[in-house]
Amino acid sequence: MIWGVLQFPGSCDERDALHACTLAGGEARLIWHEDRDLGGVDAVVVPGGFSYGDYLRAGAIARFSAAMEAVADFAAGGGPVLGICNGFQVLCEAGLLPGALLRNEELRFICRQLDLEALDALTTPEGGKDIERLSIPAKHGEGRYYAPDEVLDELEAKGQVAYRYAPGENPNGSARDIAGVRNEAGNVVGLMPHPEHAVDPLTGSTDGLKVFRSLEKFAG
Amino acid sequence: MAKARVLIRPKEGILDPQGKAVERALPALGFEGVEQVRVGRMVELEAEDPAQLGELCEKLLANPLIEDYEIQTF
Numbered sequence: 001m002i003w004g005v006l007q008f009p010g011s012c013d014e015r016d017a018l019h020a021c022t023l024a025g026g027e028a029r030l031i032w033h034e035d036r037d038l039g040g041v042d043a044v045v046v047p048g049g050f051s052y053g054d055y056l057r058a059g060a061i062a063r064f065s066a067a068m069e070a071v072a073d074f075a076a077g078g079g080p081v082l083g084i085c086n087g088f089q090v091l092c093e094a095g096l097l098p099g100a101l102l103r104n105e106e107l108r109f110i111c112r113q114l115d116l117e118a119l120d121a122l123t124t125p126e127g128g129k130d131i132e133r134l135s136i137p138a139k140h141g142e143g144r145y146y147a148p149d150e151v152l153d154e155l156e157a158k159g160q161v162a163y164r165y166a167p168g169e170n171p172n173g174s175a176r177d178i179a180g181v182r183n184e185a186g187n188v189v190g191l192m193p194h195p196e197h198a199v200d201p202l203t204g205s206t207d208g209l210k211v212f213r214s215l216e217k218f219a220g
Numbered sequence: 221m222a223k224a225r226v227l228i229r230p231k232e233g234i235l236d237p238q239g240k241a242v243e244r245a246l247p248a249l250g251f252e253g254v255e256q257v258r259v260g261r262m263v264e265l266e267a268e269d270p271a272q273l274g275e276l277c278e279k280l281l282a283n284p285l286i287e288d289y290e291i292q293t294f
């Protein structure tokens with residue numbers, strides 16, 4: 001399994017993502033934002049950071065990069081795509097995932113380890129609910145998930161709420177404690193917390209690896 | 221070239237913590253009776269074809285899911 005990790009000007013978590021993909025059992029390489037060709041990778045990570053300085057809105061400019069055009073085609077063909085933090089914002093701006101990420105309710109940049117509930121994300125799209133608790137750090141200033149109520153209802157009905165903050169853990173005012181969502185097919189997943197920072201027992205948790213491995217089933 | 225100004229603001233009903241923070245700071249400075257503060261942003265530009273500004277706003281300058289925009293041309 002070969003992972004491609006996008007790199008924009010302003011990305012800062014792409015190296016940790018590469019490391020995480022390797023620990024999850026694959027190979028990984030960087031894909032520069034100007035590359036229109038993903039080079040035949042089996043899965044794509046859109047990493048965290050501040051692509052293009054977060055100018056205008058987080059993720060708004062990155063969405064128009066050559067590499068993101070290629071990622072949109074790749075996702076449409078069923079290829080697995082994982083967006084983390086800024087990567088989640090980029091996928092929402094690109095319309096590959098529903099909703100938007102707004103400034104944290106308390107206006108503070110939050111940075112801490114927290115518990116997530118993986119709802120359907122770790123199972124197959126057809127599978128039943130298998131709620132598992134994961135310990136993963138979050139660090140962001142604009143992570144408040146928002147979508148209109150009718151969209152939220154639909155996401156819940158279709159099992160597209162992939163990750164929720166555990167009770168009492170919602171750090172940013174996200175609607176219905178949503179930490180991550182997936183598209184209807186399940187091959188595109190985005191979340192605000194950082195699974196690539198939870199891959200080594202030295203830092204307290206290796207739960208992040210499960211998030212990476214959950215996408216393997218979509219690799220062609 | 222037509223000069224234009226695009227005003228972008230959070231949609232009604234969406235919590236705007238920036239506006240709230242500004243509103244809460246005002247009484248400490250002696251400004252009483254100021255409510256409903258909302259913070260948006262303004263983009264100034266010059267365009268050959270002002271007719272394309274609507275699409276430009278929809279695709280890039282605003283996120284229609286969370287923001288309203290208003291185009292003023294001069």
